Amino acid sequence: MNALTSDDLEFLRRPLHGFLTVAGGQPRPVWFEAAGDGTIQLFSEPDAPKVRRLRRDPRASIVVAAPVGERERWVSIEGRMSVEPDGAQELAQRLAARYWDLGDPDRAADAKAIGDTEQVRLVLHAETVRRYAF
Template sequence: MTALTSDDLEFLRRPLHGFLTVAGGQPRPVWFEAADDGTIQLFSEPDAPKVRRVRRDPRASMVVAAPVGERERWVSVEGRMAVEPDGAQELAQRLSARYWDLDDPARAADAKAIRDMDQIRLVLHPETVRRYAF
């Protein structure tokens, strides 16, 4: 399969961590957003090692799994990742609210610090999608 299904998107829109691997790198846990257009988006600092690797070789993959206590389920996405200069601050704001309780003053301050940083948006364009559910 080359596209995310509606069931995949429903699963990926939960506040779960994705494990992103870029060419030449190790898997890293990341916040992400499954967009309506079927892409996976995340943000990063422009000089992060993963961004440098993506600029050299855009191949990337991400795996998202259900947490312990739920039935076995995962979605794996492989494709090419694009570096986009716009939209990162808005994405960071949405993801901060998704993953953290922003009524907590400490988390609200953390979210503001992230938004104040220079960020770029990474967009994973699925070419292969695999899934498992038990």
């Protein structure tokens, strides 16, 4: 199956970490957002190694798994990732609020620091989707 299902999107909208792999790189845990159009969006600094790799070769994948204590479940998405100049700051702030308690002054300061740093938006366009649920 090459598209995310409504069950996949419901799972991916939880505050889970994804493990992103880009061509020539190793998996890295990342924050992400499953968009209504079936893409997966992330943000990064424009000079990060993953962004440099993506500019050379846009192949990427992300795997998201349920946490320990829940029934086994994962979704894997492979495809081409585009590097977009717009929307990164807004995405970063939405994700900071999703993953962190911004009522904590330290986390609020961290979110502000991310907002003060140049970012690009990374958009994974699904070509292959695999899933498992037990």
